[in-house]
Amino acid sequence: MDVQITTLGALLGLAVAIILIIKKIHPAYSLIIGAVVGGLVGGAGLTGTVDVMMGGAKDIMPAILRIVTSGVLAGVLIQTGAAAKIADQIIKTLGEKRALFALALSTMILTSVGVFVDVAVITVAPIALAIAKKLGYAPMVILLAMIGGGKAGNIISPNPNTISAAENFGVELSSLMAANIIPALVGLTVTVILASMLAKKIKGTKIEEVKQDKENEQLPSFFAAIIGPVVAIVLLALRPIAGIAIDPLIALPVGGIVGCLVMGKAKNLNEYITFGLSKMMPVAILLIGTGTVAGIIKASTLQQTTIGLLDAMNMPAFLLAPISGVLMSAATASTTAGATIASATFAPAIIASGVSPLAGGAMVHAGATVLDHLPHGSFFHATAGATNMSIGDRLKLIPYESLIGLSMTIVSTIMWGIIM
Template sequence: MEFELSWIGALCGLALAIILILFKLTPTYSLILGAVVGAFIGEANFTETVTVLITGIQSVMGTVIRIIAAGVFAGVMMKSGAAERIAQFIVDKLGGTKAMLSLALATMIITAVGVFIPVAVLIVAPIALSVGNKMGYSKIALLVALSGGGKAGNIISPNPNTIAAAGGFGLDVNQVMIGGFIPAVFGIIVAVILASSIKFKGTKVTDEEAKELEKDNSNLPTLSRSLVTPIIAIVLLMISPIGAIAGSDFLASLKIDSLFILPFAGVIGTLALGKRKDLLDFCQSGLNRMTPTILIIIGAGAIGGLITASDLPAQVVALIDSAGISGTFLAPIAGILMAAATASTSTGVILATGSFGDAILDTGVSAIAAAVMTHAGATVIDSLPHGTYFHVTRNAFNISMKDRMKVVGYEVIVGLTMTIIATVLYGFIL
C-alpha cells in the first residue's frame, strides 16, 4: 500500500473491536467494524479503507484453507468415536491411584491429535466424573486436570490455533507443534500437581450424577482402528523434522504441507474404521466445527490489515526500546492480552500474530520463537466468562459460577507456566 495510516486510528480500531466482542457482538463483525472505524480515524478515505480490508483478509487466506482442510481430520476424530475410545483406554490403563494423571493425559492426547479443547473436555468429562465419584474427588479438581491437560495438548496439536500461529510467522505447522512440546510437558505436570493438591476440596460428584453419565461404549471403534488417523498425521507431519535430524536431505526437503496431510489422514482413517459411507458426514461435521474459526480469521485479517497499514508496529517497537524492555516479551504479552480480550486461544493467536506479528519480528526474535511464545501466551487467560469455553466446561461438570471462577485461577497458573518455559527456552536459551 502506498499510504500509511496513523497509529491512533489502528489503536482505536483494535480497542473498538475488543470492546464490541466483550459486549457479545459476533467477533467477525466486531473485528471488521473495528477495522473500518479505525481506518477512517487514521485518515483513510473510502477507497483506501476498502484496500486495507481486502489486503488484510487476503493475507490470512493461506491459514483459512489449511483450517478448512483440517476439518476432515477433526471431523473423523470427533464424530467417529475414535477420540473417545483413545481417552477411555488411557484412563482404564492408568486409572486408580494415578487418576488425575490419567485424566489430564487423556485430555492432552485427545487435544494433541486434533480435537478442539472444548470437545476434548466434553469427551473426557463423563469418564472424569465417574472416576471422581468412585474416588471421592471434587469437581473443581477434576476440571483443573482436564482443562490443564487440554491446554498442554492444544499447543502441540494441528488445531486452528497452531495453524494460525504457524501461518502468522510463515512456518510449517509441525515446527510450532514440536516447539510447544517442552512447555506442554511442564504444563501437564503443573496441572496434575494442582489438581492433586485440591482433589478433596469442593463439591463432590453425586451417585445420581455418575449414574446419569453411564453410557454404552460397545459401539465405539477398537483402539487399533482409532489410532490410525492420528498416527498417519503425526508420521507425515514429522517426516521433514526427522529428515533434518537424521541428515537426510531428501526427507528434510520433502515438506508436505498440513493442507494435504490432515485430510489424507482423515480419509485413510475413515477407511480403517470401516466407516467409508460416513466420510461425507464426517467432513460436514468437521467443516461445521471449523466455520466459526474461519469467520473469526477473516475478521482478524481485516484488523491485521489496518494495523499493518499503520505505523503502530513501529511505535510499539520504539516504545519497547525506550523502556529498556527486552523485545522478546512482546510475543507472549501479545498472546496473553489478545486471548484475554477474546476469551479464546485461537482468536487470541490470530489477533496477536495478525496485529503484532511484524512488530514482534522487528525486535529481532526468530519466527519459531515468536510463534511458540505467542501461542503459549494465548493459553494464560483464555477461559474467561465472555468466551464459550468457560460455559461449555461449566455445564459439562454442572458446577456453579463461583466454582468455575476458582478453576480459572488454576488454569492461569498452567498457562503461565507454559508461557514462562517457552519464553525462557526460545527467548533466551535457543
C-alpha cells in the first residue's frame, strides 16, 4: 500500500475523534469518523482512506479474536463470585491496619489475573466502602487505592491492552506480562504512599450504608476461586519455560472452564461465558474503531515527525515507546485503545531504532497507564459511580492517578530503555 498521509491529517483525525468522544458520541464511531477525516485531510483520497482503514482494522483482528475468547475466564471469575472471593480473602488476611494496602493489592491481583480494571474496582468497591465507613476514610482515598492497584495489575495482566501490545510487537503474552512486574510493584508502593498521604490530608465524609452481597455465603473457596487464573497463567508460561506454545486464545478459556469445573458450576458455564462475551464485545467493537485510526496513523508521516522532534531535542530514540503510549492513552482515555494505537503505529519505528520488541512493548504498555483515566473515557465515570463520588471529587484524583502511571512508566523505561 503506497498511500501516504500527512502528519497534519493524522493529528487532525485524532483531534476530531477526541472531540467526538468528549461530546459523548460512541467511541468506536468517533474513532472511525476521525480516521476518515484524517485520511481525507491527509491527502489519501476517499478510496485510499478506506483502504488504509480496512488494513488497520484487519491488522488488529488477531488481537480481537483473543480478547473475545478471554471473555470465558473473565465471565467465570465475575459470575461465580471468584473475583469477589479473592478480594475478600486478601483484605481479611491483611486486616484493617493495612486496609489501604489490602485494597490496592486485591484490585491489583484481580486485574492481573484477567478481570478488567474497571470491573475489578467495581468488584472491590462494596468491601472498600464498608472499610471506609468503619475506619473513617474518605471515598477519594479508597478509590485511589483501588485505581492504583488496578493500574499496577493491568500492566502484568492477560487483559486486552496486553494482548494487543503483545500482538503488535510480536512477543509472547506471558513474556510481556512478566516484563513489567517490577514497575507494577513500584506502582503498588506509590499507590499506598499516595493514598496514605491523601488520607491524612482529607477526613472521611459520610458514606451510605453498604448493602452486603447477597451471594456472599455462596462464594467459592479461595483455592477454587484462584485455580482458573492459575491454570491460564501456567499454560501461557509453558512457552518461555518449556518451549511449549499455547496461544492465549486457548489458554484463557481453558483456565476459565477448569475454574468453573473446580467450583462445581459446570451447569452454569454457558451463562458465564455469555456474560463474559457481553463484557468483551464493547471492547472488541472499540478496537475495530481503534484499528482504523491506527491504520491512518501508521500510513502517515507522524512517526517520522515524532522521531525528528526527539532528534531535534537530543532525546534518545527509545523514548518514542513510552511517549507514544502516554499520548495515545491521553487521546483515547483508555489503556486498551491507547496501547493498541501506540503499538500498532509505532512498533516498527521503535524496533528499527534498536529497541527489542519486548522492551518496546513493555514501555508502550506502561506509558498507556499514565493518562488513561481522563474524563472523556468510561473508566473515569465507572469508577466514580462505584464509590458514589461526585465528578468534582473524582477530578481531584487525576493528578494522583497520573503520578502512579508515571512512576511505573519511568521504572519500565529505565529498565528496558537504559539498563537492558
